[in-house]
Amino acid sequence: MEHTLPGRSPSLHQEEQPVSNGPASTVWQDAVVTASGIKTKMVKRANPSDSTSRSKKAREAREKKDSRKTDKKGQRNAETYPPLRPRHRPPPVKETDYNELPGPPLMTPIDESAEATQLFRFSADYLRNRRSFWYMPCVPAPLMPSIVYSYTEVPPYGPRINWHDMSPAVLFDKDGLTVTTDRGFRMARANVMLREGSWYFECKVLRGGGDQGGHVRVGLARREASQEGPVGSDGYSYGLRDQEGQKVHLSRPRPFMSESFGTGDVIGIHVHLPTLASQYPDKKVPHPFRHDRYPIRWKGQLAFELPDYAVSKAMDNLMDPVLNGKKAAEPPTLPGSFIKVYKNGKPMGTAFEDLYSFMPPNSTQNNKEESIDDGMLGYYPAVSVFRKGMIKFNFGPNFDASPEDGLLQDKKANVRAVHERFDEQIAEDVTWDIVDEVIYSEYDATEEAATGNAQANLKTKGIKTLLDD
16 A cells, blocks of 8 residues: 555645655555455565665665566566655544544435435535545554555445445435436446456336436446546446437447337346456556555545546547547557346347456556556446436346346356455455555564664764764
C-alpha cells in the first residue's frame, strides 16, 4: 500500500490529521491478481538517501549488475519498474475512530404509495465518488501498525450498488439492488468489479420500455464512465437499451435484439474477460499493482481517498468519429472478450466483442505521471434509469431466468455468478493488506534504526565540536 497525498479541498478535509512526511519508500510491488489467487514479486531497492557507505556501495553494485542483464537475443532488458515515490504515512488512529465505524448512508424514505418497493434517497452528507477521487470505507487495523487502516464493507453485506458510486438523483431500496429516479438518465454501478474470467448476472425490469414514461439500460461500465448519463454513452461503458433492444456504445445505438424489452422482462449478462497476465502490454513481466490509499475523516466518516482515473483525450476523441479530418485512433482492446445477452433465459447473441482494455496505460489516475493498477480497475455491472424507470440487480446464486442453453452448468465454460466475485474481491484486498504490512513493517524498522543512528551521529559530532572549541 504505497501512500501518496493527492490534492484536497480544505473544506472537504478540514478534520483531517496532519501527516509527517518520511523518506522515500524502498519498496515496489509487482504482482498479478488472478481469480485463483495473487502472485507477487517484491523488489527492494536502497533509498537514495542512505547515509552509510556500505549501503551505497551495495546499491551501486546491484545497479551495475542489473545493467548487465540481457534477454535471449543479447539485448539489454528495458526498465520494468517505475520510479519510486515518497510514502506518506497514514495519520495516527483517534480513539473516536473505533466508535465512528463506517456504515450505509442515512436513508430518507420517499413517499411513493403506489410503489410495491419502499424507496429511499440518501443523505447529501454521505461521501460520494466525484471527478478526481474515489472513496472506500476503512477502519483502524490495530493488528497492522504499519498500514494503520484497512478497507471494510458496510451493510448490507454482499454484492449491491455501491453507496459511494451512484448519482445523487438515484433512488434505491434498502437492499441496494433496486434503483429508479425521477430525473433524466442516471447511472449506478455495483460494488464488485470484473477483471478476468467469465461472469453472469441478471437485471429484472420492474418498469421500463416506456411503461409510465420510464426507460432502463443495463450493461457494464468502467470507473471513468459518468454517473450523470446512460450506460453506453461513452467509450468507458457498454449498454443495452430497452427500446428495440439496441446495443449502445459511444452513444451510438446499433441494431441487436430486434425486439424491445420492458416491464417484467429479465435481462441476463454474460461477460468474459481474458486473464490479467495477458492484458498487460509487457508480456515479460506482471502488471504493476499498487495500493494507493490515504485515510481521511469527513463528518464522522472514515474512508480511503484514492486518486480516481481520468477521462483521456483519446477516448473523448472517439465521440467524434472524424476529428479535424482525421479518423480517431481506436484504443487497445481485450482480444477474446465479449458480452453476451439473454432475455428471459433465451440467448440473444453477442452484443459486444473485444472490449476496450482497462489496464494501464489505458487507464490513468488524475495528477499522476505514471499509470498503475490500484486493484479496483475493471468493468462494473451498471444500470441506468430514466423518468421512473426501475430495475433490480440479481447477482446470484438463484436467478429468476437462468440461461436455457445450460451456460451456468457448463463446466468447460466455467461461468460464475457475480456474487462469488464479491468474496473473492475481499480476499484479494486482505491478502494485499498482509503483504503491505510485512513489507512496510520491515521498512519502518529499518527507517527507525537509520534515524536513530543519524541522531546519535549528530549528537557525537556536536560533543566533539564543543570539545574542539
